[in-house]
Amino acid sequence: DQQVKQNSPSLSVQEGRISILNCDYTNSMFDYFLWYKKYPAEGPTFLISISSIKDKNEDGRFTVFLNKSAKHLSLHIVPSQPGDSAVYFCAASVVIQGAQKLVFGQGTRLTINP
Amino acid sequence: DTGVSQDPRHKITKRGQNVTFRCDPISEHNRLYWYRQTLGQGPEFLTYFQNEAQLEKSRLLSDRFSAERPKGSFSTLEIQRTEQGDSAMYLCASSRGGTLNTGELFFGEGSRLTVL
Numbered sequence: 001d002q003q004v005k006q007n008s009p010s011l012s013v014q015e016g017r018i019s020i021l022n023c024d025y026t027n028s029m030f031d032y033f034l035w036y037k038k039y040p041a042e043g044p045t046f047l048i049s050i051s052s053i054k055d056k057n058e059d060g061r062f063t064v065f066l067n068k069s070a071k072h073l074s075l076h077i078v079p080s081q082p083g084d085s086a087v088y089f090c091a092a093s094v095v096i097q098g099a100q101k102l103v104f105g106q107g108t109r110l111t112i113n114p
Numbered sequence: 115d116t117g118v119s120q121d122p123r124h125k126i127t128k129r130g131q132n133v134t135f136r137c138d139p140i141s142e143h144n145r146l147y148w149y150r151q152t153l154g155q156g157p158e159f160l161t162y163f164q165n166e167a168q169l170e171k172s173r174l175l176s177d178r179f180s181a182e183r184p185k186g187s188f189s190t191l192e193i194q195r196t197e198q199g200d201s202a203m204y205l206c207a208s209s210r211g212g213t214l215n216t217g218e219l220f221f222g223e224g225s226r227l228t229v230l
Contacts, residue, residue: 009154032217043118043205043221044157051216089156093217099170101147102217104156 003027004092006105014113019077021108023090026071030092034102035064035075038087047088048075080112116140118222120206126228127196134192135225139208146189147219148181149205150174157205163189164211196229203227 005024013019023033031052036044050057050064050073057064063076077084090105119138127133139146144165149157160179162170165186175181178196183189193200203226207219 004156006156034216034218036221041223043207043223045221046218049216049218091156091217097170099162099164100145100211100217101159101162101170102157102219103159104149106154106156 002106004090004103004105006088006090006108008108009106010109010111012111012113013080015082016079019075019080019084019110019112021075021077021088021090021110023073023075023105024071025073025092027092027094027103028071030094030103032093033064033066033073034091034093035062036089036091036104038089038107044089077110082112082114085110085112118206118208118220120204120222120225122225123223124226124228126230128230129198130195132192132194133196133227134190135204135206135227137189137191137206137222139188139206140210140220143208143210143220144186145209145211146183147207147209148189148191149207149221151203151205151224152201160191160204193227196227198229201227201229 034049035047038044048062066073087107089107091102121136146163148160151157163183178194181191203224205224207221
């Protein structure tokens with residue numbers, strides 16, 4: 001039962017253009033949504049998050065949009081830079097029996113072409 | 115460096131052997147998590163500690179897996195009688211609990227297990 005889905009395994013974008021990464025979820029109990037970035041041979045690093053009561057959060061070049069009715073969120077990166085090339089994971093936070101944990105999507109590999 | 119540290123970074127073992135991974139969380143974090151990541155997948159939750167108490171275990175964690183966090187500081191994850199299907203990256207993460215917790219976890223660099 002995949003509660004968080006990233007349907008695009010990979011995405012290629014020209015440097016300077018906008019990168020849009022998408023994520024869908026099924027569980028209405030998720031209270032926060034997060035995006036993590038992962039380089040090879042490193043652990044995931046936190047990028048940006050959004051509360052389930054918000055519809056947009058912006059941090060520099062990164063903006064996350066949440067559409068609760070569609071159970072969909074997206075990460076916009078503009079302008080895209082070569083250093084943004086990495087695997088991006090969407091994650092959702094849920095508290096179950098007093099334990100808070102993150103549920104991750106499968107990831108999208110973003111490649112920024114010069 | 116005061117981040118989450120994991121040891122060893124890479125372990126190669128033969129099927130049937132036991133392996134143990136260690137995780138040292140960020141010192142002021144009372145929550146510690148173990149996740150497993152296989153190729154092409156996102157991290158999958160294995161288990162969670164709040165201080166020294168293990169509060170949840172995933173059904174992914176078979177009887178061959180055991181995790182401990184004595185004294186609420188570092189944690190160990192032991193896999194007994196390893197199988198080739200155990201080959202994966204084992205990720206440790208920590209966080210500080212609280213009412214304003216957004217769920218953000220701080221991950222270590224992971225321990226990659228290869229079972230031959």
